[in-house]
Amino acid sequence: MKVLSLNFLTCAVKACKSSSNSYPLHPKDAELVQDDLEVNAQLLLNLLPRIDWTALSTTATELGFPALPPQAPSVEELQSDEKKLRDLHNLLMETQIMEGKLVCANCGHEYAVREGIANFLLPSHLV
């Protein structure tokens, strides 16, 4: 699963949905792989407004990436800065979580990731 997915996911437990603690999920013992993909600059520019930057910063730091700036870059900034674009591409599109866990900070449940697939099926006591 690409790191970008984490920006779109939350805890599957109903009671957690309303808690801000359930987002983003926190990677734990994550094993990453890097794909080598062509940069699609327009995709990243289009994507920028729909990214939750605060959550992405948390994810990046927790995965061992250099800290992101506190504010999301503007479209113009990103357009004119090839390094920024490339770094964002690397984090969001090229990096995949293959093994590990995703942890909800609200209920503490750990979702296993195996072979790049996160398992969000709940144990009976959490349904």
Add this chain to the structure above:
Amino acid sequence: MQARLGLLPLDISGVSLGRVKRAREEPFDRDAAYMLPTPDTSHVAYERVYEPAEDSFLLLDTLSSATETAFLQTRFGEGYAPLVVEVGPGSGVVIAFVNAQAQALFGSRNVLTAAVDVNGYACKATGETARKAALENATTHGSFLGALQGDLVAPVRDRLVDVLIFNPPYVPTPELPKQPRQADLPALDAKPSFDDDSYMLSLSYAGGRDGMETTDRLIDSLPQVLSTKGCAYILLCAQNKPEQVKQRILGFGEAWKVATVGSSGKQAGWEKLQIIRIWVE
């Protein structure tokens, strides 16, 4: 195929055969008839993952039809990166097609795709189908984010999905199979038993009352899961009482629209399939 169905735990009294067998009964060179190639699913283990059939192909044909590509391109014009999520992708043939043909469907490669399936083997198959199809369509594909295992859209954040695609377990059955918890399905690295396989397949087609128990849950979640530009494509069979389903969706509010945008099996009878598009205006 028939032997496998004969041993499924539920009495499906032949009903699912329509869903499973049709593709075999009609030898048909799809790629000769349509310009866009059908993704290769030859790696998929059909003893535990639903095999592409008439319903899957109806989704491909509908999503790539002139009316639907026009709708999608008008709705998600330039400057946007729509998120397409398929629920219950099975082999992944539909979402791999959407991803591989992003340019033809959306008029742009700036498209994100993802899938959620309750069956982990289907998730694995889907990832592989999407990867292969993207390789074969190197200049037209979008970005496939991954397949994850879960119940419908439970782990997806609210108001994010722009296009939701669902080929549900729509066959009416006396009861719905037990909805799986984490412990009910084999781990991905385990060797599934014959019963495991039967159970996973039953989840792909058995729909309980009117074949609608799972689809109803998905429809209930639409107001929460769809983005402000969101739309959904859902496949129904005649026994699902499509007119009632449409009325229910219109009941969400004045802004909600629904239309039949694809159908197959034109002769009267329960096999007739249709795809409804749901959107907010």
